Amino acid sequence: MTYTLAEEDYLKAIYKIAERHGTPVSTSAISELMQTRPASVTDMLKKLADKELIDYKRYHGVSLTRTGARQATLLIRKHRLWECFLVEKLGFNWDEVHVIAEQLEHIQSDTLIDRLDDYLDNPKFDPHGDPIPDASGAYRMRYQILLSDLGLHQRAVLVGVREHTSSFLQYLDQNHLALGATLEVVEVLPYDGSVRLRLSDGEPFLISGQVARQLFVRQITEAT
Amino acid sequence: MTYTLAEEDYLKAIYKIAERHGTPVSTSAISELMQTRPASVTDMLKKLADKELIDYKRYHGVSLTRTGARQATLLIRKHRLWECFLVEKLGFNWDEVHVIAEQLEHIQSDTLIDRLDDYLDNPKFDPHGDPIPDASGAYRMRYQILLSDLGLHQRAVLVGVREHTSSFLQYLDQNHLALGATLEVVEVLPYDGSVRLRLSDGEPFLISGQVARQLFVRQITEAT
């Protein structure tokens, strides 16, 4: 029941694609996310199918089996817990932790991850606002809508990001857009979906529709 | 300047053998420590020599180059810092940490290890009493002699272990032999080198010569 680093990363990739775009997951989608050639993906899919971690029909994409999905969520659990550790304990910025956690997630030790979880006080969300599965693989989705779907004058709290690239996160930092920040939609430009925002006690500023579609928020229902 | 997991482990093995038995280091010694076949060692030695990490003459063993030694000490630094983290922060016992650190030591990130070092308050010794090299690879040897070389009625502090196996460390735990413990030699049995010890406010008990030769102590010079 122990898998190689490559197998784990493929399972995680399939999981993430399925989560976002549904099932079945195509060879080319995996290829793009993993930065490998489609032929390499096909090779790996055969191996994962042999181990019954995925259901695979030639030319028709794949989906994770129960075992495969469980393995993927455990890897995600480890990834996100390590990210918490790096930010909370070692003082890393949220744009620096992904690449390191990409390595740390493969450390094999159940005890280690459980103790890390306790050490961090069993966090429910990682530094990017993503939910952390518990030891059984279960997690609850965060309530969220896209910032781009907010109406004029609505207020909301930033709870997550869709993009995880360093450059995007650094852009958010520069605009003081941190998780937990309260914001209000001051203006919506219909042509390109740009949105003018105001943070608590700050000057309004503009973000592109492109950016607005990468931000998850929880709407604040006004106390009547 | 980035090396594979296998290369790193070989460099570390060569370093450790050289430290204990001097140079040159034989293929069979590496083979035994690494739990691989001699033929595999020879293969790797060629690769390491090509990368100028070792000096290698066929049939005559190897020694580390300056670069190779530096790489080895950096790996040891990482290994020992992670061991500190596991014991100090996550509450692992000293007999559980080696196998996990064996994986963690290969995580590639200079920033990570420097921050970990700071987070742990720049420890100078790991949970087994072994010195931790600084970021430049330098460390100072602990002052030590073998417990088996102590004379009758001499007092000393336990500062290190030569064996790092779980079973040995657990044996020490059972006899309350922890690092920092003060002990006195109550009796030496010349036939097999067994030693009767007394810990501070404890009953005397016997350890074999075999065990006595695995323990490093710092002698206490009586205040006159």
Added chain:
DNA sequence: GGTAGAATTTAGACGGGGCTAAAGTACAAA
């Protein structure tokens, strides 16, 4: 100085994970 036995290296193989080039399949559009 010659030689047996131990240590070491070479030869050839394999599984894991990647690649390119070529061939096969699916599907939408004509």
Added chain:
DNA sequence: TTTGTACTTTAGCCCCGTCTAAATTCTACC
């Protein structure tokens, strides 16, 4: 219903790190 094109798989190759079996070299002892 046929066909063009995009997607996917196959075929064949490579590098890494390991192995076994066979050949080579060293060395200690006669």
